[in-house]
Amino acid sequence: MENLKLNSFYDVIIVGSGPSGLGAAFKLAENSDKKILLIEKKKISSGGLRNDCKQNYTYPVGFPLEYWSKEEAHALLEEVKNHLNPKMEKRLNIDKYIQRAKKLDVNILTIDQAHVGTDKSSKLINDLIQKLRDLKVTVALQTEVKELNENKKEITLDNGFKIEFENIILGPGRADYDWMQTQMDRIGVTYSDNIVDIGIRVETKEENYPIVKDYYDPKILFPNKVRTFCTNSGCAHIVREKYKGYYSVNGHSLSKEKKANNLVNFAMLKTIRLTQPVVSGQQFGKILGQMVMQLSGGSVIMQRVGDFRLGQRSKKETFNEDLYDFKPTLSNAVAADLSLSMPAKILRDIWSALKKLDSIVPGVLHPSTILYYPEIKTYSNKPQFLNKNFMVKEGYYIVGDGAGTSRGITAAWSSGIRAANDILKNKK
Numbered sequence: 001m002e003n004l005k006l007n008s009f010y011d012v013i014i015v016g017s018g019p020s021g022l023g024a025a026f027k028l029a030e031n032s033d034k035k036i037l038l039i040e041k042k043k044i045s046s047g048g049l050r051n052d053c054k055q056n057y058t059y060p061v062g063f064p065l066e067y068w069s070k071e072e073a074h075a076l077l078e079e080v081k082n083h084l085n086p087k088m089e090k091r092l093n094i095d096k097y098i099q100r101a102k103k104l105d106v107n108i109l110t111i112d113q114a115h116v117g118t119d120k121s122s123k124l125i126n127d128l129i130q131k132l133r134d135l136k137v138t139v140a141l142q143t144e145v146k147e148l149n150e151n152k153k154e155i156t157l158d159n160g161f162k163i164e165f166e167n168i169i170l171g172p173g174r175a176d177y178d179w180m181q182t183q184m185d186r187i188g189v190t191y192s193d194n195i196v197d198i199g200i201r202v203e204t205k206e207e208n209y210p211i212v213k214d215y216y217d218p219k220i221l222f223p224n225k226v227r228t229f230c231t232n233s234g235c236a237h238i239v240r241e242k243y244k245g246y247y248s249v250n251g252h253s254l255s256k257e258k259k260a261n262n263l264v265n266f267a268m269l270k271t272i273r274l275t276q277p278v279v280s281g282q283q284f285g286k287i288l289g290q291m292v293m294q295l296s297g298g299s300v301i302m303q304r305v306g307d308f309r310l311g312q313r314s315k316k317e318t319f320n321e322d323l324y325d326f327k328p329t330l331s332n333a334v335a336a337d338l339s340l341s342m343p344a345k346i347l348r349d350i351w352s353a354l355k356k357l358d359s360i361v362p363g364v365l366h367p368s369t370i371l372y373y374p375e376i377k378t379y380s381n382k383p384q385f386l387n388k389n390f391m392v393k394e395g396y397y398i399v400g401d402g403a404g405t406s407r408g409i410t411a412a413w414s415s416g417i418r419a420a421n422d423i424l425k426n427k428k
């Protein structure tokens, strides 16, 4: 916990310094003289702002349709731009891909996007925090909110210190969904969680997926709710992330100043919407992740496309002794068999999408291409909101990915602005 003397009351407490918390904090600090406390349990916020930091500026990427219209999103995205000062990526020569995609019932979205890179993002975050401090926001880093106290507008910190508030904006992100769930139970907010994205991460040589030269992170929508997600090139790597009880793969890339490794990675995800009797997307994702842990001796798995097509598992030798000349960037993935670990419906739809992608960008299914599994993107517990500015109870707002109001940096920032606007509307 930071050595910072905190007051026992603030007009607004914001929990989490991810994009949703930052969006709310800037909006309030620049438009009122309210006493604001921003609390972050880590030294620096986690999530996409810190990792890779691709910012999407075109609706509907990152904006769940049930909460956002195009007009609402684009109006707030202008405010996000003012704080993040994005340098947009170029998008050239993609007409040929769009034409091919149309014939296959596939939609390539053309979006405005900027990329910071994992090596540069901590400076961006530290600069934003400093700007907030200059605006007189109290920022308490390495300080955890232990709980929201029932029947009182009050929180307790991890050291037992209690702070009262007039309004609280909670932006704890997706990773802390269980904390958020417990707090919603405590303050009597109802919620649901029935969606999860399950898929693979594809890694190949850039020459097999040249579309990235013209369109940095192509957003491609396939039939059966399958889509590409988070494409990385330049100096691109796959990582293994630890979740509660399982690992998920993910990808990131460094800024353009770093030496390129000429590899590309991207996810192919299928959105699963569960109905009775299985209603928890988080639980479903965890079960699948744990099955891979069992089959891989506690890790994630990978398979070469060549082996997958032949219906045979990949082995250690596949990666050490074959004729292909690129090594997996995730060295602790275990060579195995995707078909043994992935539910048939998901595998079928993703493979069918990959074949279509190979017709749009010929070469991506080169035998050397690696498929890593699982990539699991959980959705949070969606609270029952009282108004369209994400109020769940008088004086309580839940925003960002942790509330299902966004699925990306810019949308999370926008959701924080919306909650702040609601508080400003009621300014005394």
Ligand SMILES: Cc1cc2nc3c(=O)[nH]c(=O)nc-3n(C[C@H](O)[C@H](O)[C@H](O)COP(=O)(O)OP(=O)(O)OC[C@H]3O[C@@H](n4cnc5c(N)ncnc54)[C@H](O)[C@@H]3O)c2cc1C
Pocket (backbone or CB within 6 Å): 015, 016, 017, 018, 019, 020, 021, 039, 040, 041, 042, 044, 045, 046, 047, 048, 049, 051, 052, 053, 054, 055, 056, 062, 143, 144, 145, 146, 171, 172, 173, 174, 175, 176, 179, 250, 399, 400, 401, 402, 406, 407, 408, 409, 410, 412
């Ligand atoms: C590895 C990775 C890479 C990603 N890459 C991208 C990308 O390139 N582009 C993109 O648009 N999206 C990306 N995303 C998604 C993106 O991170 C989220 O959409 C976005 O960060 C959501 O913002 P948020 O404010 O809701 O939550 P978060 O950014 O997750 O922030 C929540 C913050 O709250 C803090 N917190 C939680 N509980 C407490 C507590 N009790 N007390 C105090 N603090 C607490 C957490 O430490 C965290 O810093 C990525 C996600 C991950 C995990």
